[in-house]
Structures are given as structure tokens and as C-alpha cells.
Amino acid sequence: MSKxxxxxxxxxxxxxxxxxxRHLLERSAGRRIAIVVNEFGSLGIDGETLRGCAIPNCPEEDIVELTNGCLCCTVADDFIPTMEALLDRSDPPEHIVIETSGLALPKPLLKAFGWPGIRTRMTVDGVITVVDAPAVAEGRFADDPEAVARQREADDALDHDNPLEEVYEDQLDSADLVILNKTxxxxxxxxxxxxxxxxxxxxxxxxIRASEGRVDPAVLLGLSAAAEDDLAARPSHHDGAGDHEHDDFASFVMELPEQESTEAFLSRLDRVVRDHDVLRMKGYVPVAGKALRLGVQAVGGRMRHAFESGPRGExxxxxxxxxRGLDPLLVQRSFGSV
Known part of the structure; x- marks a missing residue:
């Protein structure tokens, strides 16, 4: 059997x-695709968003959610059993897509495809790295890493470790295709x-450039990279190192009541992001008088929102x-939730 x-x-x-x-699923032309979503934090917002996408050929049982930890840190405990379960189905998927956590290092995950029982039955068709074009344009990551290194060496006051930059660079250097998004x-x-x-x-x-993640599935699938056999060509800051840690990040989940208005909630969300230097917020809230729940995404100072399908709830x-150091209590107080 083919892999x-x-x-x-x-x-x-x-x-x-x-x-x-989601764009890929909407245009998969009936191909049986199983999705594995690995979200940082105890609540898998992404998995729930995909389940509520109302795409006919995307049944709920084909979306597997792993929220117990970063896949690249929990390969043996979470990833291998999940992939084996997909393989052992009576009607296995034709293609599997893994959406990693934003904090994941791709290379440890690629190495897992050498695991006995996986290697002979699966192959990594390709690693696709999605880049936030406006964030990079704003200088969130250095254009010249060597110049930054020289600057750090010359100034004892500078922090010589930048895990955010290392994660970003490892994701780029493991890629077979880079999607420059939000162009x-x-x-x-x-x-x-x-x-x-x-x-x-x-x-x-x-x-390649993209807006709203709109990329032809024919470009994303069928790369035939066999990335598990090409590890040496994918450099990493963590080559030869032990397990990496996520101690530089903090994540927590807030429950929020029904909001009186969309505008007031978005204004409060923007203020919280700026006042507490939040990297990322995402989730949903019910809004008075609206049948659908309001989905929100905040990255730095940029925010997006839309009413979406899914259980509205109370x-x-x-x-x-x-x-690290982000105070959940202060953030919750800013929302008036405590």
C-alpha cells in the first residue's frame, strides 16, 4: 500500500x-482529509472553529484535537497514538493535515515520522510555514540575525536569548513552502x-503571497517532499539539544458573559491587548440580540472579528x-470578569 x-x-x-x-477544507473537492489540531493552552479554540465550519466533507470525527501540550514535546504520549488511530481506521483518510501550535518546532515532529509503524505507512508531503507579513514588516523579527548577534555581544544590557525569534526561524528553516499571509x-x-x-x-x-489564507489546495498538497528523509537540510537552533521548554510563555482561558454590544467588547479587547502586552487572544463570545456568536482574533494591535456558526451558549x-509574567487576574479584571 502507498503511504x-x-x-x-x-x-x-x-x-x-x-x-x-479552513480555506483548504472548503476546496478539497471531496478528498478525505483528516485534521490534527494542536493548540497551545487548555482550550482548543481552533478545533472548535473548524468543527463549526459547516463544510459538508469535513465531518467532526475527522478533526482530532490535541491540547495536552506542544506536539514536538509530547510525540510519544500524544502524536504517535493519534496517528496510529487514524491509520487503523476501516476507512483511513487520503491525506492528513497537522496544524501545529504557534510555539511548535517542526523538526522534532518531523523526526517522529521515523517511528516504527509510522514510517512505513506515512510520509510528510510537505511543511508549510505561514508568515504574518505585517508583523515581519514591523520589525518584530530581525532582517539580519548576524547584526543582532553583534549588537548583543557589544551591549551587556541586552538579553542574549530570544526564544520567539528562534521559534520563528526554526519554522522557516524547516519549510518546503512559505505562505506570506495578510499581504x-x-x-x-x-x-x-x-x-x-x-x-x-x-x-x-x-x-507565495496570500490574503485571508486563500491558496489553491493544488499548491499546498502534493509537494512530495518526503521531509522525514531530508532532516539534515533543515537547520534548527535546537539541533543536538534536549527538549525545549515553553517557560517564556503564559497561557490561560477566560470565561466571559454575554456582551451588550460588539463595539464595546472590541474596544475593551483592544485596550487589554495594549495595556498588558498580550501576544495573542482568540475565542468567541455571545452578543445580546445576535443569533450567532462573535469570533475574535487579536494579534498584537491587529484585530479581526466575525459572527460565526457554532454553539452560542450563555x-x-x-x-x-x-x-511569562502576564498576570491572568489583572487581565480578567480588565474585562470585569472577576
Whole structure:
């Protein structure tokens, strides 16, 4: 039997991985695709969003959610049993897509495809890294890592470790395809600058532009990279190191009551992000007088929202991700939830 192809979608926090995946599912032309979603935090907002997408050929049983930890840290405990369960179905999927946590390092996950019982039955068709183009354009990550290193060496006051940058770079250097997302938010000059910065990476891969994650499935699937056999060509900051930790990040879940108005809630959300230096917020809340729940995504100072299908409920839930030291109580007080 031929191996089942697996596509790994990775990318930094808020780059648009779930949007890309949803677009892929909507245009899969009846292909049986199983989804494995690995979300950072105890509440899998992404999995629930996909289950509520109302895509006919995307049944709930084909969406597997892993929220017990980062896949690259819990390969033996979570990932291997999940993949074996998909393989052992009476009607196994034709393709598997894994949406990793925004904090995941791709290379440890790629190594797991050498696991006995997996290697002979699955192959990594490709690693797709989604990049938040406006975030990179704003200088959130350095265009010249060597210059940053020299600056750090010359200034004892600077922090010599930047785990956010390392995660971002590891995701780029493991990729077979880079999706430069949210390009509609930048002009041509800014886009060209971002593409030039990406071209300086040690691993040169194809980069394509996208808006709202709209990429033809024919481009995403069928890369035939066999990435598990190409590990040496995918450099990582953590090569030869032990398990990486996520101690630099904090994540918690808030329950929120029904909101009186969309505008007031979004204004409060924006203020909380700015006042507490929150990296990422995502979730949903019920709004008075609205039949659908309000889905929200906040990345830095940028925010998106839309009314979406799914169980409305009497309360909403919001995942908050920030750097270590983020105080959940202060954030909750800002929402008036405590």
C-alpha cells in the first residue's frame, strides 16, 4: 500500500494557520482529509472553529484535537497514538493535515515520522510555514540575525536569548513552502522588503503571497517532499539539544458573559491587548440580540472579528497568550470578569 501523505502547517502565533486550513477544507473537492489540531493552552479554540465550519466533507470525527501540550514535546504520549488511530481506521483518510501550535518546532515532529509503524505507512508531503507579513514588516523579527548577534555581544544590557525569534526561524528553516499571509495589509515596497528578508534564510524555499489564507489546495498538497528523509537540510537552533521548554510563555482561558454590544467588547479587547502586552487572544463570545456568536482574533494591535456558526451558549471563552509574567487576574479584571 502507498503511504498516506501528511502536510504539516506551522507558523508563528496569529499568522493565519487556521484560516489557511479552513480555506483548504472548503476546496478539497471531496478528498478525505483528516485534521490534527494542536493548540497551545487548555482550550482548543481552533478545533472548535473548524468543527463549526459547516463544510459538508469535513465531518467532526475527522478533526482530532490535541491540547495536552506542544506536539514536538509530547510525540510519544500524544502524536504517535493519534496517528496510529487514524491509520487503523476501516476507512483511513487520503491525506492528513497537522496544524501545529504557534510555539511548535517542526523538526522534532518531523523526526517522529521515523517511528516504527509510522514510517512505513506515512510520509510528510510537505511543511508549510505561514508568515504574518505585517508583523515581519514591523520589525518584530530581525532582517539580519548576524547584526543582532553583534549588537548583543557589544551591549551587556541586552538579553542574549530570544526564544520567539528562534521559534520563528526554526519554522522557516524547516519549510518546503512559505505562505506570506495578510499581504493585503501591506504596500508593494513593504512586501518586497519582507520577501528579501526571507530570501536571506539559510534554507531557500518557495514563497507565495496570500490574503485571508486563500491558496489553491493544488499548491499546498502534493509537494512530495518526503521531509522525514531530508532532516539534515533543515537547520534548527535546537539541533543536538534536549527538549525545549515553553517557560517564556503564559497561557490561560477566560470565561466571559454575554456582551451588550460588539463595539464595546472590541474596544475593551483592544485596550487589554495594549495595556498588558498580550501576544495573542482568540475565542468567541455571545452578543445580546445576535443569533450567532462573535469570533475574535487579536494579534498584537491587529484585530479581526466575525459572527460565526457554532454553539452560542450563555458564556464565551477566550484564550490569552503572552510572555511569562502576564498576570491572568489583572487581565480578567480588565474585562470585569472577576
Amino acid at each position: 498516506i501523505p501528511v502536510t504539516i502547517i506551522t507558523g508563528f502565533l496569529g499568522a493565519g494557520k487556521t484560516t489557511l486550513l 493585503d495589509l501591506l504596500d508593494e515596497a513593504a512586501l518586497s522588503a519582507v520577501e528579501t528578508a526571507l530570501a536571506r534564510r539559510p534554507r531557500r524555499v518557495r514563497t 458564556s464565551g471563552r477566550l484564550v490569552v497568550i503572552g510572555l
